[in-house]
Amino acid sequence: QKEILKVTDLKQHFPIKGGIFGRTINHVKAVDGVSFTVYEGETVSIVGESGCGKSTTGRAILRLDEPTSGEVEFDGIDLLSLNKKEMRKKRKDLQVIFQDPYASLNPRQTVGEILQEAMSIQNTVPKEKQHERIVELLETVGLGAHQMDRYPHEFSGGQRQRIGIARALAVEPQLIICDEAVSALDVSIQAQVINLLKKLQKEYKLTYLFISHDLGVVRHISDRIIVMYLGKIVEIADKKSLFTNPQHPYTKSLLSAIPSIHPEKRRERIILTGDVPSPIDPPQGCRFHTRCPFATERCTREVPELRNVVTDNGHQAACHYVEDIEAGIMQPVR
Numbered sequence: 001q002k003e004i005l006k007v008t009d010l011k012q013h014f015p016i017k018g019g020i021f022g023r024t025i026n027h028v029k030a031v032d033g034v035s036f037t038v039y040e041g042e043t044v045s046i047v048g049e050s051g052c053g054k055s056t057t058g059r060a061i062l063r064l065d066e067p068t069s070g071e072v073e074f075d076g077i078d079l080l081s082l083n084k085k086e087m088r089k090k091r092k093d094l095q096v097i098f099q100d101p102y103a104s105l106n107p108r109q110t111v112g113e114i115l116q117e118a119m120s121i122q123n124t125v126p127k128e129k130q131h132e133r134i135v136e137l138l139e140t141v142g143l144g145a146h147q148m149d150r151y152p153h154e155f156s157g158g159q160r161q162r163i164g165i166a167r168a169l170a171v172e173p174q175l176i177i178c179d180e181a182v183s184a185l186d187v188s189i190q191a192q193v194i195n196l197l198k199k200l201q202k203e204y205k206l207t208y209l210f211i212s213h214d215l216g217v218v219r220h221i222s223d224r225i226i227v228m229y230l231g232k233i234v235e236i237a238d239k240k241s242l243f244t245n246p247q248h249p250y251t252k253s254l255l256s257a258i259p260s261i262h263p264e265k266r267r268e269r270i271i272l273t274g275d276v277p278s279p280i281d282p283p284q285g286c287r288f289h290t291r292c293p294f295a296t297e298r299c300t301r302e303v304p305e306l307r308n309v310v311t312d313n314g315h316q317a318a319c320h321y322v323e324d325i326e327a328g329i330m331q332p333v334r
């Protein structure tokens, strides 16, 4: 399998200004040392509660916000070493779809013009072929060529997301980052858009990095899943392993909140108390210790590293006590 995206020790610390001189008095550690790999043709999801750093990770990869440190290798190229012009060119291979496509669609352009502009900027389709390609794209995303001369406001939310997808496809990308791309849509429309994304993935050999707070949505589209908490990865696994055999207490708590796909294998329910702590001064040791029902004194001191758990199928979790919790040696205290 070919690596298409390799993120290494990515950090995004946003300065907080304050005092009479507007000095930097602290940092929001939105992403704090995140590493993962995405292989060609797969869908990797990043899940977690709002504020866990999942969108920030996506934006840092795209350099919509310059990351504080780390490495982002895309198709063998070190993205962070590119200058602005080179990066703009690279964006042809690396597209993004946001939650609200309306915000990124020019209201004064027709759908045809929007797609034509995308092709012209990135030089993907020669002028004389553009009309034909626009027709094709609109058919592909299920809108139909007759919609070409209509404006974004004339479409429903689901249709606008299809326009956003068509625009991403217009530049023939390798990887698409979907940031809460279906979160604003009704459940039935969500399913349609997810099915469309799956169909397109096969047709165009696309790779997706799918960012969502919704494990129910992620379940339908992912090959592998990354769970983030307070700027760090707490668990990575293939979908089946994560849903049937979650190892990190935080992942277990997230899964406790949604109906099981394997009701015969009842999981112990872990209900979280309290809010996510501030990423300005995240808890020492394991960042989850303030909410973890298994936390010990060691958890308040020692940062758990992401390590292989379960078997050698790539399932990793960052918790000192994965084995003891699985074996029932440790019981939840709250």
Ligand code: SF4
Pocket: 248, 249, 250, 286, 287, 288, 289, 290, 292, 293, 294, 295, 296, 299, 304, 318, 319, 320, 321, 322
């Ligand atoms: Fe809970 Fe400790 Fe494991 Fe962190 S390391 S998840 S606090 S048991």
Ligand code: MG
Pocket: 050, 054, 055, 056, 180
């Ligand atoms: Mg977000």
